[in-house]
Amino acid sequence: MxxxxxxxxxEVNPELEERAEKDKARRGLLTALPAYxxxxxFFAIPLVLVFVFSFASRSRTGTPVLADWNLDSWARLFDPxxxxxxxxxxxxxVVNTLLCLxxxxxxAYWIATRRAGTTRNLLLILVLIPxxxxxxxxxxxWRTLLDVDGFVTQFGEATGLWGQLLFSLPAVFIGLxxxxxxxxxxxxxxxxxxIDWSLVDAARDLYATGGDAFRKVTLPLSRPGIVxxxxxxxxxxxxxxxxxxxxxxxxxxxxxxxxxxxFGAARNWPFGAALSSAILIVMLxxxxxxxxxxxxxx
Amino acid sequence: xRRIALIAALLGLVVAxxxxxxxxxxxxxxxxxxxxxxxxxxxLYNWTEYIPYGxxxxxxxxxxxxxxxxxxxxxxxxxxxxxxxxxxxxQVEAGGAPYDLVVPSxxxxxxxxxxxxxxxxxxxxxxxxxxxxxxxxxxPFDPNGDFSVPYQWGTTGIGFSYEVIDDxxxxxxxxxxxxxxxxxxxxxxxxxxxxREALGAALKYLGYSLNTTSQEELDxxxxxxxxxxxxxxxxxxxxxxxxxxxxxxxxxxGWNGDFFAAYDGASTDEYDAYEDFGFAVPDEGGVVWVDTxxxxxxxxxxxxxxxxxxxxxxxxxxATLTNYNYYASPNAAAEEFIYPEILxxxxxxxxxxxxxxGSLEFLxxxxxxxxxxxxxxxxxxx
Amino acid sequence: xxxxxxxxxxxxxxKLLTINGWAVFLFLYVPISIVMIFSxxxxxxxxxxxxxxxxxxxxxxxxxxxMRALRNSVIVGLVSTFVSTILGTAAAIALERYRRWIGKRxxxxxxxxxxIIPDVTMAVxxxxxxxxxxxxxxxxxxxxxxxxxxxxxxxIVVRARLANMDDSLEExxxxxxxxxxxxxxxxxxxLIWPGVIGGALLALTLSLDDVxxxxxxxxxxxxxxxxxxxxxxxxxxxxxINAVSTVMLVASMLLVLMSLGFQRRxxxxx
Numbered sequence: 001m002x003x004x005x006x007x008x009x010x011e012v013n014p015e016l017e018e019r020a021e022k023d024k025a026r027r028g029l030l031t032a033l034p035a036y037x038x039x040x041x042f043f044a045i046p047l048v049l050v051f052v053f054s055f056a057s058r059s060r061t062g063t064p065v066l067a068d069w070n071l072d073s074w075a076r077l078f079d080p081x082x083x084x085x086x087x088x089x090x091x092x093x094v095v096n097t098l099l100c101l102x103x104x105x106x107x108a109y110w111i112a113t114r115r116a117g118t119t120r121n122l123l124l125i126l127v128l129i130p131x132x133x134x135x136x137x138x139x140x141x142w143r144t145l146l147d148v149d150g151f152v153t154q155f156g157e158a159t160g161l162w163g164q165l166l167f168s169l170p171a172v173f174i175g176l177x178x179x180x181x182x183x184x185x186x187x188x189x190x191x192x193x194x195i196d197w198s199l200v201d202a203a204r205d206l207y208a209t210g211g212d213a214f215r216k217v218t219l220p221l222s223r224p225g226i227v228x229x230x231x232x233x234x235x236x237x238x239x240x241x242x243x244x245x246x247x248x249x250x251x252x253x254x255x256x257x258x259x260x261x262x263f264g265a266a267r268n269w270p271f272g273a274a275l276s277s278a279i280l281i282v283m284l285x286x287x288x289x290x291x292x293x294x295x296x297x298x
Numbered sequence: 299x300r301r302i303a304l305i306a307a308l309l310g311l312v313v314a315x316x317x318x319x320x321x322x323x324x325x326x327x328x329x330x331x332x333x334x335x336x337x338x339x340x341x342l343y344n345w346t347e348y349i350p351y352g353x354x355x356x357x358x359x360x361x362x363x364x365x366x367x368x369x370x371x372x373x374x375x376x377x378x379x380x381x382x383x384x385x386x387x388x389q390v391e392a393g394g395a396p397y398d399l400v401v402p403s404x405x406x407x408x409x410x411x412x413x414x415x416x417x418x419x420x421x422x423x424x425x426x427x428x429x430x431x432x433x434x435x436x437x438p439f440d441p442n443g444d445f446s447v448p449y450q451w452g453t454t455g456i457g458f459s460y461e462v463i464d465d466x467x468x469x470x471x472x473x474x475x476x477x478x479x480x481x482x483x484x485x486x487x488x489x490x491x492x493x494r495e496a497l498g499a500a501l502k503y504l505g506y507s508l509n510t511t512s513q514e515e516l517d518x519x520x521x522x523x524x525x526x527x528x529x530x531x532x533x534x535x536x537x538x539x540x541x542x543x544x545x546x547x548x549x550x551x552g553w554n555g556d557f558f559a560a561y562d563g564a565s566t567d568e569y570d571a572y573e574d575f576g577f578a579v580p581d582e583g584g585v586v587w588v589d590t591x592x593x594x595x596x597x598x599x600x601x602x603x604x605x606x607x608x609x610x611x612x613x614x615x616x617a618t619l620t621n622y623n624y625y626a627s628p629n630a631a632a633e634e635f636i637y638p639e640i641l642x643x644x645x646x647x648x649x650x651x652x653x654x655x656g657s658l659e660f661l662x663x664x665x666x667x668x669x670x671x672x673x674x675x676x677x678x679x680x
Numbered sequence: 681x682x683x684x685x686x687x688x689x690x691x692x693x694x695k696l697l698t699i700n701g702w703a704v705f706l707f708l709y710v711p712i713s714i715v716m717i718f719s720x721x722x723x724x725x726x727x728x729x730x731x732x733x734x735x736x737x738x739x740x741x742x743x744x745x746x747m748r749a750l751r752n753s754v755i756v757g758l759v760s761t762f763v764s765t766i767l768g769t770a771a772a773i774a775l776e777r778y779r780r781w782i783g784k785r786x787x788x789x790x791x792x793x794x795x796i797i798p799d800v801t802m803a804v805x806x807x808x809x810x811x812x813x814x815x816x817x818x819x820x821x822x823x824x825x826x827x828x829x830x831x832x833x834x835x836i837v838v839r840a841r842l843a844n845m846d847d848s849l850e851e852x853x854x855x856x857x858x859x860x861x862x863x864x865x866x867x868x869x870x871l872i873w874p875g876v877i878g879g880a881l882l883a884l885t886l887s888l889d890d891v892x893x894x895x896x897x898x899x900x901x902x903x904x905x906x907x908x909x910x911x912x913x914x915x916x917x918x919x920x921i922n923a924v925s926t927v928m929l930v931a932s933m934l935l936v937l938m939s940l941g942f943q944r945r946x947x948x949x950x
Contacts, residue, residue, distance in 0.1 A: 021780075027860075028778025032787055035771035035831050039790050042828040046809035047793070050801070053808060060666065061391045061413050063811075081677055103704060110701040123701075125940065130708045133932040135889050136906045137925040140913055141711035144718070147917060148546045149727030151714065164485065166546070167531045178711065181704070210693065231796075239798025241892050246913055250527045253680040256800045256892075263807060263896065265384040265493065266676040267669065273808065276801040287796045341900045346915065353742055376901035377745075381915075392811040395818075395899040537915030544725055544916075 047280075054274035062267025073274035082258075082275075089255040092169075093237035096176045100184040100233045101226065103177075108188035108225075112195075124189070131182035139243050142175050146247065167249030175243040180236065184229040191225025192218075227290055235283055255279060324417055324595050331423040331601035333608065338599035339374040340367075340606055343386060343397040345589070346379045346536045347559070348450070350622040357563075360622045367609050373602055381536040382492055384672075390415055390594045397594055398603040404588050405494060407446045408439045408663035416445040417593040423604040426611035426631075434628035437588060438662055446590035447607050448628035450555070450619060453586050453648060453658065454495055455579035457539060457557040459548040463576070471503035471580045473549055475522050477529075480549070484529035488541055489551040491533035493675035494661050494668075495585060496523055499551060502582045509662045513670065520674035533679060543571065553587075554579075554645055555625035562624070577645050583657025586648075588628065712929055719922035726917050736923040746924065748901065749908035752819060756904060757887040760826035765880040767827070768834025773868070775835070776842040777850075794832040802829060803893040810897055817899030825897050826887045833886060834879035841875025874943050881939045885932070 054073050056064035076082060114120045130138065145152040146166040156162035165171045195218060203213040241256035262272030351364035364375050380386045383406040389395045402410060410416050421427060424447065434448045456473055462483050463473060472479050480487060489496050498508035500519035510516065531547050539560035542550040554577055561571040591610065593603045609615055617635030620627045624640065626647050633641065640646055652658045723730025740746060775788060794802065806825050815821055849871065853863040895907045912921055
């Protein structure tokens with residue numbers, strides 16, 4: 001609201017003003033109402049339902065039976081097998097995020113420090129294209145490259161560096177890195193681009209070395225981008241399903257696939273519900289931490 | 299915030315309490331069906347590559363059965379495919395998908411029937427039932443044929459490249475399970491993504507019955523699979539035969555028909571895939587399975603479904619199936635129209651002895667114990 | 681002040697950054713280029729070149745199931761984008777332009793959930809919900825699901841645009857006795873239009889990309905393109921998939937260029 005100068009302030013009737021405020025509040029609610037109702041109906045309620053079902057027992061065909069409420073499904077979360085899977089998924093997501101950061105930061109920095117104008121715009125377009133392309137197709141690309149006749153396999157065999165990588169953990173890593181790198185680059189670019197470089201110049205003027213200037217000025221200023229990018233990569237990596245399914249083998253089962261299996265072959269909906277709830281709680285904690293540590297809106 | 303969460307929770311519980319219902323109508327409708335009657339379009343839910351249609355039928359030079367049925371009965375057929383019984387069960391169970399006809403395997407039929415998911419068939423509407431070979435009536439999983447009609451049957455075994463396996467003396471499941479044997483081609487093996495099949499193979503290798511209800515034996519089999527997992531390329535129930543033919547794998551656990559269809563497909567005028575690839579049922583024995591046609595209680599066109607079953611039971615149509623997917627037909631009348639090479643192939647039509655001496659076993663429904671198999675397999679795979 | 685001449689880095693660091701830059705571009709583009717190239721290869725094994733052919737595209741066009749899946753994808757994409765853009769824009773306006781109203785805080789939180797929730801969890805909860813309601817699984821359930829997650833993404837984009845916008849123009853319009861709807865239509869909407877389009881494009885992309893959620897809530901004959909392709913990939917790898925992939929890649933490239941063109945025009949008009 002623009003501030004009125006002292007001499008421009010007008011006497012306002014407090015009653016009218018209150019009514020106007022209430023009116024505005026009502027309108028606000030009405031504007032949001034369609035979206036609100038929709039999200040409650042198709043998001044909030046289903047979410048609650050999942051949580052409720054995680055305490056149900058299991059029919060012979062696996063669907064939840066709303067009787068004999070128990071903690072069996074939750075207890076199973078502590079099963080060594082599940083813990084192992086969860087750990088593997090977590091570790092994979094963290095490493096993937098770090099890799100994306102290590103590769104993505106210099107890349108985003110490089111683009112942000114190009115000459116503004118055609119060069120930078122062109123580079124941006126070139127980054128946007130993979131970002132907007134279908135994720136499945138990009139994963140499929142590696143499926144063919146790592147296959148028995150694929151280029152990567154042929155190269156590896158010719159140089160003796162590696163054999164067939166398909167259906168193994170390294171393949172999943174490559175696929176995840178490839179899939180999510182653009183998700184890291186774009187927020188990083190946005191944050192770095194906004195940096196006021198005069199601050200860096202000032203640091204230099206104060207006899208800071210290039211490295212110091214980077215560490216003490218640029219890096220902290222780009223922090224919102226780092227956090228946003230990390231979240232955009234970490235969350236999907238943790239729940240990854242498509243990439244491990246296409247590129248991974250039986251040894252690389254991750255929590256995403258394991259959850260979907262509960263609703264298919266494993267026929268154990270309550271357990272699947274418990275797993276889904278657990279993974280959501282982890283995400284919530286991570287996000288709350290992000291907001292608490294001063295992150296702004298994504 | 300709390301208020302809204304409470305309201306949401308209450309609403310959730312309220313709706314959760316309203317369970318699904320109304321299958322009685324479908325049964326009544328089915329009972330009233332007459333032979334050849336149709337009551338709407340057909341939603342067919344079948345295994346991948348199990349029925350010839352469109353360009354695939356052209357490629358294999360057989361009748362397009364879907365088009366043929368559509369023409370004969372003036373209805374539209376929507377075909378959706380699945381890769382495992384469990385995937386099919388999940389869809390039917392969820393109740394939201396109104397399939398008229400599904401193709402469950404033996405043990406799945408009794409599971410579904412016990413869970414009241416299948417309609418009792420109206421035998422009056424199935425005029426071609428007499429075409430079935432008597433061996434395939436009165437099968438353990440559906441003694442009176444109340445819920446299912448056999449579709450195709452076959453055996454499970456191992457498809458392999460002659461480069462690594464020599465089958466002149468027969469083969470053993472050890473090709474998969476014996477670390478010493480599989481060392482040569484570790485990482486190039488695939489197994490079926492099917493709990494009963496995979497555990498069944500392990501059980502046979504260990505000398506047990508594949509219908510055992512002993513937790514000990516099951517655990518031993520699961521352990522075997524878990525140990526094998528490290529050397530597997532993948533678990534796959536569809537496309538594994540292609541992985542074999544293209545060289546990604548050299549040993550594949552799978553169903554006979556799939557392999558032969560793939561070998562035939564890979565053969566050209568100059569190249570005979572049968573010289574490079576083979577298939578055999580291991581000496582310890584294995585699964586003989588029967589896939590059947592059944593009508594779920596969520597069907598919207600039960601009469602059309604009956605008409606389709608009758609259509610498949612026709613001698614020529616039954617033969618077309620076999621000539622396409624290389625699986626054996628339970629239809630005695632169809633033998634007239636099946637390619638002789640297929641009839642004579644003992645890998646497709648195994649000798650009666652193997653049935654008699656018990657090495658080939660049908661999969662039986664194990665009641666509640668079947669969930670133990672599921673759990674064991676999922677654990678072993680991960 | 682924007683960096684105009686790359687003075688922040690020099691010498692060796694500059695060289696390393698540039699090498700890294702081009703390396704990353706190669707990494708990003710070579711795999712998808714190979715996919716596109718081999719869609720023209722006359723050999724059943726992807727990876728072995730067998731001469732130029734358009735057969736696989738022929739096959740793709742003749743594949744009824746694929747064409748049906750494509751049609752479903754487009755329908756679901758357009759409809760879900762349309763609905764979620766309207767709902768999401770309204771949500772964004774309610775949050776940014778109205779300071780206080782009942783349930784605003786919970787709504788803000790609720791709006792964030794679809795963004796942070798893992799695909800799998802969302803897929804599972806929608807499956808359970810639709811099963812419980814005995815909904816018929818098919819295009820409807822897919823549509824409802826896509827709208828559910830898209831509202832939030834549209835809202836985020838439009839909110840960002842609104843937050844950066846000076847609302848004094850809207851106040852000025854009110855001062856000039858413009859009605860609320862008039863103000864919205866003539867002032868607010870044109871100003872946030874790039875954000876709305878951006879949000880809509882994001883929603884469209886997410887809808888066309890979705891595999892996990894759609895695969896759990898689909899029904900007979902109602903599959904979408906990515907789910908269908910996913911099924912194909914799991915079974916066997918053929919150049920036909922390369923052909924489909926190439927078409928999808930080209931389509932998304934066009935989409936990017938179109939959206940950038942839009943933004944450029946919107947900006948010059950400002």
